[in-house]
Amino acid sequence: MATPERPLLEFQRAKAVLLKLLVAFALLFGAVQGFRLLLLPALQTLFTADAALTSVIRRCGILLCALFAYWIYVRGFERPVRELRPAPRAITAGALAERCRSRCACSCCSRWVPMWRLPIAAGRVDWRVLRR
Numbered sequence: 001m002a003t004p005e006r007p008l009l010e011f012q013r014a015k016a017v018l019l020k021l022l023v024a025f026a027l028l029f030g031a032v033q034g035f036r037l038l039l040l041p042a043l044q045t046l047f048t049a050d051a052a053l054t055s056v057i058r059r060c061g062i063l064l065c066a067l068f069a070y071w072i073y074v075r076g077f078e079r080p081v082r083e084l085r086p087a088p089r090a091i092t093a094g095a096l097a098e099r100c101r102s103r104c105a106c107s108c109c110s111r112w113v114p115m116w117r118l119p120i121a122a123g124r125v126d127w128r129v130l131r132r
Helices: 006-047 051-078 088-102
Strands: none
Touching: 006 051
């Protein structure tokens, strides 16, 4: 049922979303431009960088500044940051799964082995068990 307050609530919600988007854009734009205009020239003079090194520094710096701006935005305005935390267990599991897939007995690797079923003893995978 439509009430007279509903359009006002929709407008307030849209205003809040647009304000969050504006803050996110300002943080991202400010961080990247701050790096390009302030920090990059300082790093160029500090390392006396040629064009190739400057390109690497610029690309890595812009990526790091964008990640930092995202981290600040999410930490300050939305929710706790979980996707930027390092996950050593997941990285190790992914590396073991790739190694298992590359060492599989069949050539098409149609048999997928879940990580919790890998027969690991003393830090090594027993590949003979997986070939059965």
